[in-house]
Amino acid sequence: MDKQEMRKSILRARDALNPVERERGNILLTERILGHQWFYGSEVLLCFVSFGSEIDTGEIMREAFRREKKVYVPKVIQGSQEPRMRFYRIASLEELSEGYRGIPEPSGMSEEFRYEADEGETAHVLMLMPGAAFDRYGYRLGYGKGFYDRFLQNKPQLQQRTIGIGYKCQLVEKIPISEYDVKPYQVICV
Secondary structure, three states: OOOOHHHHHHHHHHHHHHHHHHHHHHHHHHHHHHHHHHHHHHHHHEOOOOOOOOOOOOOHHHHHOOOOEEEEEEEEEOOOOOOOOEEEOOOOOHHOOOOHOEEEEEEOOOOOOOOOOOHHHHHHHHEEEEEOOEEEOOOOOOOOOHHHHHHHOOOOOHHHHHEEEEOOOEOOOOOOOOOOOOOOOOEEEE
């Protein structure tokens, strides 16, 4: 099965989850992340905003706000070149509005996350990554645009502070990979 076929198949399965399965997964994931040592020790959270049938990250971000962590969420910047993803700081989910492909995004007028290639700095950062599918080797199949792969490409210390998250139905045996794929350091599917 190629990437496109796998993506379609897994997304259909994710879309078909019933409300009880979805809520159970959301609660379990939130508990796992909030209890994770990386969340506990982080000062900065880079987090995707859930969209469609993705696992819900809302409560994780709300808890990060309560604990006074800096929360940054992605915005797709479109221009003359290939679209790029940047992370901007938000203080609440109410700051988001419809953006790229209908996904809630920040305005892009707030503080932008700046990567510092210093292990001490990145030790206090946690990135949660979405995906269509994840495999048992830790690889991630994204949505086909390569935003996270490009964002993480030259950030080796940050790559070591990433967790791919999703539902159990998104776990597959093996994802076809390319040389440009950047895998999360950990995967949690519930």
